[in-house]
Amino acid sequence: MPEQRPDETGPVGERRVSRPAVPPSRPRSTPQEPVHHRTEQIDLRAGFPPVRHETAQIDLSGGLPGGLPIPPRRTRQGRRLGIDVGSVRVGVALSDPxxxxxxxxxxxxxxRDESDLDRIAALVxxxxVTEVIVGEPRHLSGASGASAREARxxxxALAGRLGGVPVHLVDERLSTVSASGALRANGLDSRRQRSVIDQAAAVVILQAYLDAQQERS
Structure with missing residues (x-):
């Protein structure tokens, strides 16, 4: 029998087998102190506090910050239709795009069958046409009479046939007088050409509206 040694795993003269070392135990980490964040107690029994929306007024008369130019105000594009309402005829004028x-x-x-309204709706x-301008005849004092009520x-009635196209009433106290004067200046007798003066009055109404829109923009 070969001689055995207590520190060996086999007979004398054979290779000694090494055993893995036992890893050391990890040191216990000490618990850190809890971090406390300071809070403020709010009483919400009466509801949330009011929220304040504060704005600051900025002067942009000299342009946007950094020298950027202020973009021009956009005007609505599209043709406009001007209407001079009479008891016998309706003068119609049209603007450029x-x-x-x-x-x-x-x-x-x-x-009487209101086919004139259908005709104007067809023209729109x-x-x-993006807007319809109807002249509202008034007295020089600004008071409205039967003609103004008829125009309104x-x-x-016309707006009910146009769907979403807006219809605006504008003051046209002197549109017929201005149209007659313009026709006489061009050598035309307005008394003999009633249909022409109705259209000319519609032009005066529409042009006054267009000029006012240009000044606002």
Whole structure:
């Protein structure tokens, strides 16, 4: 029998087998002190406190910060239709697509079956009009009479046929007088050309509106 030694795993003269060392135990980490964040107690029994929205007024008259120019105000593009409402005829004028210049378009006879309203609605669709301007005749004092009431009723009836196209009433106290003067200056007798003066009055109404819009923009 080969001689055995207590510190060996086999007979004398054979290779000694090493045993893995036992890893040391990890040191215990000491618990850190808890971190306390200071809070403020709010009493919400009466509801949340009011929120303040404060704004500061900035002067942009000299341009945007950094020298950026202020963009110009955009005006609505599209043709406008001007209307001079009469008891016998309706004068119609049309603007250019930029809404700058008014020109005579057509004279529509008034009809009991309101076919004149249908004709104007067809013109609005044909020329892709974005706004309709109806003259409201008033006295020089500014008071409204039967003609003004007729114009308001006509504009309401027309608006019901135009869907989303807006209809505006504008003061036209001197539109017919101005149209007559313009026709006489061009050598035309307005008394013999009633249909022409109706269109000319619509031009005066529409042009005054376009000029006012240009000044505002």
């Amino acid at each position: 930029t809404g700058t210049l008014a020109s005579p378009l057509e004279t529509v006879p008034r009809a 669709a044909e020329h892709e 009723a006509y504009s309401r």
